[in-house]
Amino acid sequence: MSEEPPHEAEDVQPDGGAATDDVALDPWGSSAVDDYRNLFEQFGIEEFDGIFPDVADPHYLMRRGVIFGHRDYGPVARAMREGEPFAALSGFMPTGDPHIGHKLVFDELIWHQEQGGDTYGLIADLEAHSARGMSWAEIDEHARDYLLSLLALGFDPEEGELYRQSENHDLQDLAFELGSEVNFSEMAAIYGFEGETSVSHMQSVVTQMADILYPQLEEPKPTVIPVGPDQDPHVRLARDLAARTRYFGVTEAYASFEADPGERAVLARAYEERGEFAEEPDRPRCVEAADWIAEYDTLADLHDPATIDSTVEKLRAAGKEPLRPRVRFLDRNATEAAFEALIEAVEGEKRVYEAHIDTFELSQGEADELAREVELDHGGYGFRAPSSLYHRFMTGLTGGKMSSSIPASHISLLDDPETGYEKVNSATTGGRETAEKQRELGGKADECPVYELYAYLLAGDDDEFAKEVYDECVGGERLCGGCKEQAAVLMEEFLEEHQEKREEARELLAELDIELDPERV
Ligand code: TRP
Numbered sequence: 001m002s003e004e005p006p007h008e009a010e011d012v013q014p015d016g017g018a019a020t021d022d023v024a025l026d027p028w029g030s031s032a033v034d035d036y037r038n039l040f041e042q043f044g045i046e047e048f049d050g051i052f053p054d055v056a057d058p059h060y061l062m063r064r065g066v067i068f069g070h071r072d073y074g075p076v077a078r079a080m081r082e083g084e085p086f087a088a089l090s091g092f093m094p095t096g097d098p099h100i101g102h103k104l105v106f107d108e109l110i111w112h113q114e115q116g117g118d119t120y121g122l123i124a125d126l127e128a129h130s131a132r133g134m135s136w137a138e139i140d141e142h143a144r145d146y147l148l149s150l151l152a153l154g155f156d157p158e159e160g161e162l163y164r165q166s167e168n169h170d171l172q173d174l175a176f177e178l179g180s181e182v183n184f185s186e187m188a189a190i191y192g193f194e195g196e197t198s199v200s201h202m203q204s205v206v207t208q209m210a211d212i213l214y215p216q217l218e219e220p221k222p223t224v225i226p227v228g229p230d231q232d233p234h235v236r237l238a239r240d241l242a243a244r245t246r247y248f249g250v251t252e253a254y255a256s257f258e259a260d261p262g263e264r265a266v267l268a269r270a271y272e273e274r275g276e277f278a279e280e281p282d283r284p285r286c287v288e289a290a291d292w293i294a295e296y297d298t299l300a301d302l303h304d305p306a307t308i309d310s311t312v313e314k315l316r317a318a319g320k321e322p323l324r325p326r327v328r329f330l331d332r333n334a335t336e337a338a339f340e341a342l343i344e345a346v347e348g349e350k351r352v353y354e355a356h357i358d359t360f361e362l363s364q365g366e367a368d369e370l371a372r373e374v375e376l377d378h379g380g381y382g383f384r385a386p387s388s389l390y391h392r393f394m395t396g397l398t399g400g401k402m403s404s405s406i407p408a409s410h411i412s413l414l415d416d417p418e419t420g421y422e423k424v425n426s427a428t429t430g431g432r433e434t435a436e437k438q439r440e441l442g443g444k445a446d447e448c449p450v451y452e453l454y455a456y457l458l459a460g461d462d463d464e465f466a467k468e469v470y471d472e473c474v475g476g477e478r479l480c481g482g483c484k485e486q487a488a489v490l491m492e493e494f495l496e497e498h499q500e501k502r503e504e505a506r507e508l509l510a511e512l513d514i515e516l517d518p519e520r521v
């Protein structure tokens with residue numbers, strides 16, 4: 001590796017050429033989100049509220065809505081409740097000082113570790129070098145700072161694992177394998193990559209895919225990736241890749257032919273309504289279902305016409321074959337030996353086809369487990385789809401977005417305590433123009449960066465305190481001067497204590513097997 005940042009095309013954009021207007025969530029672009037609702041509607045991120053009751057002892061960031069969304073967190077919450085293995089992993093690009101926005105993710109990792117998860121924190125140095133053009137000297141310095149803060153906040157490196165992408169060979173081997181499942185066109189569609197995008201930048205993407213699946217290398221387990229929503233494209237691709245590497249797919253099916261998910265939904269509906277059209281209700285024939293679907297208008301409202309047509313066509317071709325629910329194993333990437341072994345392993349009534357096996361006595365859950373077992377026995381990864389948690393981005397202290405390039409907008413974990421005090425004291429607020437108005441109308445805590453500081457950090461686990469600040473503010477009992485002063489003092493104390501702990505963590509860091517002063521040539 002050279003000391004110089006890699007060169008991309010001359011007219012390269014500051015973010016490494018990744019941003020295009022049609023990529024709405026851009027990992028290398030702006031990390032501001034205008035409308036969180038849009039994330040649910042447009043991208044299918046799930047609302048955290050929906051899963052909140054399933055979390056046994058939720059973190060304060062969950063209780064206060066700072067963690068607002070997730071993908072498929074259910075399996076992680078379940079494993080946590082039931083004392084089953086699970087993992088948490090996140091990564092940090094060492095492009096500047098760690099700041100209070102990063103602290104959210106540090107805290108999330110540490111909390112999952114305290115809940116019993118195998119927890120990983122990584123330094124995305126390959127990404128910082130290839131996508132952000134950071135030199136190795138800068139990267140080494142910042143890497144140390146991220147790790148010290150993570151340790152100071154309570155990450156236990158004996159229970160968990162810290163690594164640098166560039167030093168982890170198992171990770172890079174996995175990245176190489178995953179790279180054969182994704183091509184340039186797909187990356188272009190997801191990230192807006194263009195002809196000028198460097199190969200190293202693309203390599204940093206497969207490296208991140210490997211990061212996300214790395215906790216499962218020894219054993220598949222539910223894994224959560226706590227990140228900002230700008231990382232969602234990575235999470236989606238990793239979930240896809242986890243599925244693509246699997247030996248077998250497991251789906252429901254209703255007849256011997258193959259059907260896509262849309263067609264399957266139509267078939268499920270027809271099967272449910274078999275009493276309406278089948279001469280013998282316990283042997284509904286495919287062709288009878290075809291005639292019924294073709295005529296039944298309600299289905300046309302629920303499913304798109306092309307899907308209905310193709311389903312009808314397949315049913316007609318199957319003729320008198322009875323519709324009968326079953327669980328199907330599809331051969332995706334299995335070796336011949338693994339496919340044979342699966343056939344052996346399926347108990348009860350089964351039918352074996354060229355590239356799938358239909359079983360009539362297994363539930364989908366049982367089939368899933370069996371498929372994974374056989375895959376693992378035959379050298380596959382057996383990955384589970386990784387889950388994610390999304391936190392809100394903090395508002396900048398100067399209003400607008402919090403940005404590492406505007407020092408006054410954020411508080412670095414390395415800021416002098418007095419500087420922290422000053423920054424909070426000079427922050428914009430959600431207060432009214434005059435004290436009278438504030439007493440009369442109350443402050444706008446929901447639009448106040450200072451209130452955010454309380455909720456995201458300063459109130460810590462003390463919900464009552466956070467609520468008190470909020471209620472007093474909107475009730476007009478709290479005025480901004482005193483409120484900021486209180487927050488500034490708390491921030492000063494936090495930074496003082498954090499930096500003491502960072503000093504203590506130096507020894508711990510030195511003992512870890514992480515190279516931070518490499519001699520590069
Ligand atoms: N891309 C992330 C960032 O921009 C860093 C990162 C690398 C990461 N690998 C990861 C985050 C794995 C979560 C999981 O900061």
Ligand code: SF4
Pocket residue numbers: 429430431443444445448449450451469473474478479480481483484
């Ligand atoms: Fe913000 Fe405090 Fe002023 Fe309310 S009183 S607007 S929370 S600074």
